[in-house]
Amino acid sequence: MSAADLVADGVAGVAGHAARVAVTGRPRRRVSTRLLRSELGLVFGRRRNQLALVVLAGVPILIGTALKLSGPSTEGPAFFARITHNGAFLAFASLVAVLPLFLPLAVSVVAGDAVSGEAQSGTLRYLLAVPVGRTRLLVVKYTAIVTFCLASTVLVAAVGAAVGLLLFPAGSTTLLSATPVSTAAVLGRLLLVALYVGAGMAAVGAIGLLVSVLTETPVAAMATTAGVAVLSEVLDAIPQLHAIQPYLVSHYWLQFGDLLRDPIATTGLMQGLAAAAAYAAIFGSLAWARFGGKDVSG
Amino acid sequence: MPVAAPPQPARSAGTPAPVGTAISTTGLTKRFRGGQVAVDGLDLAVPWGGVYGFLGPNGSGKTTTIRMLLGLIGATRGEIRLLGEAMPAQATRVLSRVGALIEGPAFHTHLSGQANLARLDAADRTADPATARDRIGAALERVGLVAAAGKRYRAYSLGMRQRLALAAALLQPRDLLILDEPTNGLDPQGTREVRALIEELARDGTTVLLSSHLLSEIEQVCTHVGVMHVGRMVAQGSIAELRSLAAPTVRVTTAEVERAAATCRQLGLADVTGQGDHVTAALGDAVPEDVCAALVRAGVPVRGFAVASAQLEDVFVQLTGEGFDVSG
Numbered sequence: 090m091s092a093a094d095l096v097a098d099g100v101a102g103v104a105g106h107a108a109r110v111a112v113t114g115r116p117r118r119r120v121s122t123r124l125l126r127s128e129l130g131l132v133f134g135r136r137r138n139q140l141a142l143v144v145l146a147g148v149p150i151l152i153g154t155a156l157k158l159s160g161p162s163t164e165g166p167a168f169f170a171r172i173t174h175n176g177a178f179l180a181f182a183s184l185v186a187v188l189p190l191f192l193p194l195a196v197s198v199v200a201g202d203a204v205s206g207e208a209q210s211g212t213l214r215y216l217l218a219v220p221v222g223r224t225r226l227l228v229v230k231y232t233a234i235v236t237f238c239l240a241s242t243v244l245v246a247a248v249g250a251a252v253g254l255l256l257f258p259a260g261s262t263t264l265l266s267a268t269p270v271s272t273a274a275v276l277g278r279l280l281l282v283a284l285y286v287g288a289g290m291a292a293v294g295a296i297g298l299l300v301s302v303l304t305e306t307p308v309a310a311m312a313t314t315a316g317v318a319v320l321s322e323v324l325d326a327i328p329q330l331h332a333i334q335p336y337l338v339s340h341y342w343l344q345f346g347d348l349l350r351d352p353i354a355t356t357g358l359m360q361g362l363a364a365a366a367a368y369a370a371i372f373g374s375l376a377w378a379r380f381g382g383k384d385v386s387g
Numbered sequence: 388m389p390v391a392a393p394p395q396p397a398r399s400a401g402t403p404a405p406v407g408t409a410i411s412t413t414g415l416t417k418r419f420r421g422g423q424v425a426v427d428g429l430d431l432a433v434p435w436g437g438v439y440g441f442l443g444p445n446g447s448g449k450t451t452t453i454r455m456l457l458g459l460i461g462a463t464r465g466e467i468r469l470l471g472e473a474m475p476a477q478a479t480r481v482l483s484r485v486g487a488l489i490e491g492p493a494f495h496t497h498l499s500g501q502a503n504l505a506r507l508d509a510a511d512r513t514a515d516p517a518t519a520r521d522r523i524g525a526a527l528e529r530v531g532l533v534a535a536a537g538k539r540y541r542a543y544s545l546g547m548r549q550r551l552a553l554a555a556a557l558l559q560p561r562d563l564l565i566l567d568e569p570t571n572g573l574d575p576q577g578t579r580e581v582r583a584l585i586e587e588l589a590r591d592g593t594t595v596l597l598s599s600h601l602l603s604e605i606e607q608v609c610t611h612v613g614v615m616h617v618g619r620m621v622a623q624g625s626i627a628e629l630r631s632l633a634a635p636t637v638r639v640t641t642a643e644v645e646r647a648a649a650t651c652r653q654l655g656l657a658d659v660t661g662q663g664d665h666v667t668a669a670l671g672d673a674v675p676e677d678v679c680a681a682l683v684r685a686g687v688p689v690r691g692f693a694v695a696s697a698q699l700e701d702v703f704v705q706l707t708g709e710g711f712d713v714s715g
């Protein structure tokens with residue numbers, strides 16, 4: 090039995106089919122943000138991620154309340170002493186507090202789940218069959234991860250500033266340099282700090298994206314990503330390893346202090362941004378290379 | 388057999404003509420990393436406008452084939468043409484014209500059925516956002532899920548989940564539907580509904596590939612059948628052609644079973660068996676009238692004479708074996 094025979098049997102159907110095609114024609118493909126918006130809805134609509142954001146937002150409230158109750162202190166990190174002069178500094182102190190663990194953990198959860206979660210639930214095969222091109226899917230996934238990174242740092246900064254200014258005066262103060270500045274200027278710098286820390290987290294997100302295409306177990310991807318981030322911080326704290334430290338993902342995170350100098354000391358910041366961009370480019374490309382030809386059989 | 392070229396009506400620019408088959412593969416092979424060959428040299432030919440039953444026991448390679456057709460997994464060897472275009476090279480162009488159900492439903496459990504469909508529609512660059520709401524509503528209605536549209540997917544029964552997956556395949560008008568065991572988990576009523584839905588779609592000119600491990604579930608809707616067995620296509624063709632693979636049988640009821648059987652053997656009939664008060668034999672190329680006359684001539688007191696045309700089920704069992712063994 091040949092293909093030709095089958096065609097003959099199907100001739101009756103051809104006319105009907107052709108008529109339909111003539112009406113519908115080749116569907117036009119639009120450029121739209123629908124999938125990205127859907128992805129953001131998934132990321133920010135998930136209980137787990139909402140809980141992470143609540144915990145992050147709780148940190149400034151906790152620190153602010155504790156400081157208020159214990160009274161002004163001259164001890165502790167640079168930012169803490171300034172909080173009682175200008176409440177907006179609570180935001181910086183909070184970012185320092187969430188930077189080592191809470192932030193990378195939250196980002197690892199979101200990034201590690203990005204592709205592996207869909208693979209495990211099977212929704213990945215249906216997305217690809219829609220079709221969503223694999224490159225497009227990764228771009229959308231990573232854009233959503235970066236959005237989450239920025240949203241979480243801006244959230245901590247915003248809650249920190251709001252709680253700080255509520256509990257403490259908005260008096261004239263100095264940044265890390267001696268020049269006195271207004272609260273408005275402090276808030277401007279704060280936004281830059283939030284964006285800078287967000288960029289550092291986006292590098293963790295890129296690692297998470299790669300891990301996420303390598304496995305179909307979301308929990309494993311999340312744990313691996315968080316593990317890499319924490320390991321990087323540990324290695325960064327060992328003086329003997331200074332030769333490799335510039336290449337660690339966490340190396341430039343605390344560089345954000347340079348944004349509080351007058352004028353802003355850009356050298357370290359630029360290195361930090363370049364490192365984050367390099368991480369995003371390298372790990373993003375690796376994820377793309379791996380995912381492009383991967384069998385999706387989950 | 389020689390066929391005149393099908394009529395080629397005018398169609399919009401850029402739309403490939405429906406030449407050849409809606410789905411065709413040549414030598415399609417998939418060897419998994421463990422070394423197992425799940426699909427072996429498959430030449431699939433699904434005619435335009437046909438309803439093609441893709442049959443085979445569990446593990447015979449149906450889902451693996453479907454995954455390759457849709458570009459989800461790469462073929463080890465062989466070529467695929469889907470709607471006249473090469474796969475997976477043209478995946479983004481072709482797949483928007485294809486609705487698919489692959490190895491059972493899969494959705495986000497914390498979202499409602501409606502929200503899940505909205506997500507898939509948002510992912511489709513050819514879908515018009517202005518009509519999304521209406522299309523989602525229509526798809527849900529078509530599979531009888533309107534009442535459960537707002538319920539979380541987690542709370543859906545297997546049958547409801549299967550219906551939602553069908554609704555997802557119907558979000559847009561499709562030229563081809565690839566449905567992997569669409570009646571799995573459905574009650575008899577649901578199975579009938581799905582069958583009616585497929586018939587309706589086929590009437591509108593949609594080509595349908597329907598996989599199943601149960602012939603009885605799809606026999607009524609199929610125009611063509613391909614039978615898989617351990618990764619190979621063991622038979623393929625129209626229902627009539629498949630049916631002709633199994634010879635009809637003749638059944639003679641008589642008091643003299645011995646003599647009847649002997650006569651049948653003399654006539655060259657195969658599989659002659661006598662049992663109780665009747666003899667059955669494969670008719671082969673013999674003409675029933677001649678058999679009957681020969682029996683009477685031989686003095687067999689014929690009390691009953693019947694010719695049973697072959698059941699597709701018999702062909703299926705013949706080709707794939709019986710019982711619970713899965714092809715591993």
Ligand SMILES: Nc1ncnc2c1ncn2[C@@H]1O[C@H](COP(=O)(O)OP(=O)(O)O)[C@@H](O)[C@H]1O
Nearest residue numbers: 386419425444445446447448449450451714715
């Ligand atoms: N990802 C995989 N890796 C290895 N073997 C697989 C994989 N998927 C399927 N198989 C094997 O391929 C064979 C065919 O499976 P499948 O195509 O799912 O059969 P069917 O859909 O006909 O039931 C089975 O033996 C199955 O175990």
Ligand SMILES: [Mg+2]
Nearest residue numbers: 449450490567
């Ligand atoms: Mg299967």
